[in-house]
Amino acid sequence: MEFWNGKALMVDLGKGEVEDFEIEDLISSLKGGYEIVVELLKRFADAEPIVIGTGTWTASFFPSGCMGFVLWKRNGKSFCLPLNWFFPVEFKLTGFDFLVIKNSSSSPVRLWIRDGICDILSAENLSNKDVWETLDFLKEDHGDEKVQALVTGTGSPSALSQGYWGGFDSIGAGEEFRKKNLKAVCVRGMGSISISEESFKKMLKLPRGKEIGLSIGEELKKFVHRRSACFNCGLNCYPFFMIEDDPKILKESEKKEPGFIALDPNYLKEGNPKSTMDMLRKGVHPSGLKEEEIPSSFMEFAGVDGAVVKELLNYGICPLFFRVALQTDKSYLNF
Amino acid sequence: MKIKIDTIKCNACGICEYACGYHRDREFNAMSSSIMLHRVEKKDYFGVILKREKDIYLARPEGPETLKPGESAGGGASSKPIVMREPCDLCRDEEFRFCVVLCPTGCLQVEEG
Numbered sequence: 001m002e003f004w005n006g007k008a009l010m011v012d013l014g015k016g017e018v019e020d021f022e023i024e025d026l027i028s029s030l031k032g033g034y035e036i037v038v039e040l041l042k043r044f045a046d047a048e049p050i051v052i053g054t055g056t057w058t059a060s061f062f063p064s065g066c067m068g069f070v071l072w073k074r075n076g077k078s079f080c081l082p083l084n085w086f087f088p089v090e091f092k093l094t095g096f097d098f099l100v101i102k103n104s105s106s107s108p109v110r111l112w113i114r115d116g117i118c119d120i121l122s123a124e125n126l127s128n129k130d131v132w133e134t135l136d137f138l139k140e141d142h143g144d145e146k147v148q149a150l151v152t153g154t155g156s157p158s159a160l161s162q163g164y165w166g167g168f169d170s171i172g173a174g175e176e177f178r179k180k181n182l183k184a185v186c187v188r189g190m191g192s193i194s195i196s197e198e199s200f201k202k203m204l205k206l207p208r209g210k211e212i213g214l215s216i217g218e219e220l221k222k223f224v225h226r227r228s229a230c231f232n233c234g235l236n237c238y239p240f241f242m243i244e245d246d247p248k249i250l251k252e253s254e255k256k257e258p259g260f261i262a263l264d265p266n267y268l269k270e271g272n273p274k275s276t277m278d279m280l281r282k283g284v285h286p287s288g289l290k291e292e293e294i295p296s297s298f299m300e301f302a303g304v305d306g307a308v309v310k311e312l313l314n315y316g317i318c319p320l321f322f323r324v325a326l327q328t329d330k331s332y333l334n335f
Numbered sequence: 336m337k338i339k340i341d342t343i344k345c346n347a348c349g350i351c352e353y354a355c356g357y358h359r360d361r362e363f364n365a366m367s368s369s370i371m372l373h374r375v376e377k378k379d380y381f382g383v384i385l386k387r388e389k390d391i392y393l394a395r396p397e398g399p400e401t402l403k404p405g406e407s408a409g410g411g412a413s414s415k416p417i418v419m420r421e422p423c424d425l426c427r428d429e430e431f432r433f434c435v436v437l438c439p440t441g442c443l444q445v446e447e448g
Contacts, residue, residue, distance in 0.1 A: 060363055061353070061437060086349070093364075132377075145374065164377055190415075192364035200357060204431070208439035225379050226343075226396075232350040234439025240379035250343075250397040252380040259379065 001027065002194050003056050008040065009096040009118055011111060012047070013180055014103030018118045023097065032056045032314025033097070034080075037071045040100055041078075047102035048073075050176050052083075052091065052150075052185065055316020059092040059193050061203035064321035066231035068092075069313050070150075070160065070173045080294050081173045082309060083150075084318060085162050085263060089231045090148040093189020105181040112142065114188040123183035130154045131161045131283040132257065138186045149186040152177045153283025161283045165238075165261040168298040170287035202335065209234035209325035217271040223247050228261065233321060238263065243273045266297045336425060338370075338432065339446040340383050340394035346440050347374055347381040354433035358426050366415050369423040370434055383442070388422045 006024045011017075026036045033055035040051050050072045057065040068088025070081040091099070095116035108123040126134050131153035139147050152158045158174035161167055177183070195203075211227065212235050225242040229235055242249065242259040260277050262268050266286050267276045279286060287297060294306045302309065302319035308328075312319045315333060326332050355368035365371075373393075374381040383394040391402040404418075425445075426432045435443045 061350070061357070063439065136377075145376070190366055192360065192362040195357070195363050197361070204433075204436055208437070211440075226381075227346060228379070228381075229346040229348045229439070232348050232353075232437075232439075234346070234348070236346045236440070242379065251395075252375060253378045255378075257377065261379075 002196055002199065003060060005092065005095050005097050005191070005193070007096050008098040008100060009113065010044075010100040010102065011118060011120065012102045013105040013109065013120070013182065014047075016105070016120055018120065020096065020116075027097075033058070033316055034069070034071075034310050034313040037069070037098060038078075040098060041071060041073060044100055044102060045073075048104075050101045050173070050180070052099040052101070053313070054088050054092045054097050055312075055314055058316030059089045059189070060195060060316075061200055061232070062315075062317060063203075063206055063208050063325065064230065064233045064235075064318035065089075065316050066233060067313060067316045067318055072173070072176050074172065074176070077291075078293055079171050079173070080310070080313070081160065081167070081169050081171060082294070082298050082313065082319075083162055083167065084230045085148075085165070085167075086231050087148040087150060087162050087187065088316065090146070090189040091187045092193065093191045094187050095191045099185070101180065101182065101185075104179060108181050108183050110138075110182070110184040110186060112186050114142075115190060126183050128154065130281045132164055132281050134184060135164055138184060142186065142188060144188055147186055147188045149184050150177075151184040151283065152182075153281065155279070155282035155284030157284065157289040159283050159285040161280070162263060164280065165263045166267055166280050166283075166285070168264045168285075168295040168301070170266075170285040170290050170295045170297060171292050172289055174283060175289070199335065206332065207325045209321055211236040212324055214265060217268060219271040220268060220273065223259065223273060225249070225259065230318065233318065235318075235321060235324065237320070241273055241276075243277065264295075264297050265301060336448070337387075337446050338385060338423060338425070338435065339444045340385065340392070340399075341442050341444070342382045342394040342396050342399075344440045344442040345372075345381060345383060345394075346442075347372060348439060350437050350439070351383065351434040351443060354437040355423070358429060358433050359421070367420065369417075369420055371417050384417050386417050386420050386422045391417055
């Protein structure tokens with residue numbers, strides 16, 4: 001099945017059970033990842049699920065095909081946390097397109113997903129660890145720097161962090177993880193996604209984007225080291241702020257924690273790098289907890305409204321890239 | 336002709352690995368790629384490693400290094416080390432060098448000669 005694995009993973013934390021199921025019918029009948037997850041939420045509503053999803057071109061040659069999302073309901077309302085950076089691609093390459101997490105565990109656990117399998121492991125040892133300590137442990141434990149994870153820390157309200165660098169969770173995904181006693185979802189993708197020669201050739205011709213200058217406060221500019229991008233993107237949205245070492249350093253820093261990236265520019269608003277690092281470590285979002293379906297900070301970052309975000313999550317491409325590099329031209333989506 | 340790597344332009348987006356994988360397997364997969372992104376995310380240290388016919392080229396930001404067979408540069412663990420991979424064949428029989436065309440920053444270029 002082109003662009004998809006055709007399988008969803010289901011984890012019942014209450015029973016400690018894991019199974020997978022075919023979703024080819026949903027893929028062929030619905031528009032893409034977002035619509036499929038809405039359907040999965042309905043299907044398993046009794047088990048208070050959190051669903052993690054990818055889009056059609058997450059993990060493909062479509063530029064900015066890095067996106068995924070977390071969807072859940074609270075008090076009858078839907079919430080959607082967009083994910084960028086590297087987790088969604090790494091997840092899709094584990095062999096699953098979606099992850100349905102049902103019920104709650106009686107003790108702290110973490111999920112370890114790779115090669116078409118998933119283990120529910122104890123996270124008792126991680127309960128009091130912050131986001132960075134947890135990530136360090138997971139990378140060490142699984143023996144691979146390329147491991148990606150969604151993690152909660154020690155802060156309150158708890159924000160769900162995309163690896164070390166936070167994210168846009170001002171809407172309570174981290175709190176939902178906490179309710180389920182779920183400390184982290186950790187993934188390493190070494191699988192394959194089918195892409196035809198015809199699609200590959202079309203994707204080769206798409207604009208790849210150029211560096212955009214997101215505004216950075218004067219007090220932070222002097223700390224800028226190198227700029228990074230999310231998977232398969234040329235916008236280079238993310239400067240690394242080298243706080244504990246020379247920002248001009250090119251060799252590997254000998255400091256253990258020399259600085260940070262903030263995936264949500266809101267973390268930078270105070271202009272106080274120590275305070276930002278502290279928030280990232282603890283796993284709290286600078287906006288606290290808001291009752292918003294989609295974080296307003298993500299929509300501000302991307303410069304689009306919620307309807308566009310949902311539409312593009314079907315495809316798994318970045319709304320900011322769509323606006324800036326594709327000039328909101330929907331003909332690019334008619335593949 | 337060879338692949339020239341301007342590491343400072345790299346933004347660690349990682350698409351080069353999958354571009355090479357597509358040349359090898361005609362799938363979206365990085366396990367058979369001749370090119371690898373080396374990244375220590377927490378320290379913002381990243382560069383590109385290219386397996387060539389007779390050596391391994393480490394395009395480090397502080398300056399390149401070439402390793403001959405049997406030499407080691409240390410570094411973290413990998414699910415499939417570069418020494419176990421096929422060397423770059425410059426996308427033999429392809430219309431383009433896939434990693435060069437897909438690299439969004441111009442970090443990877445073709446150098447004639």
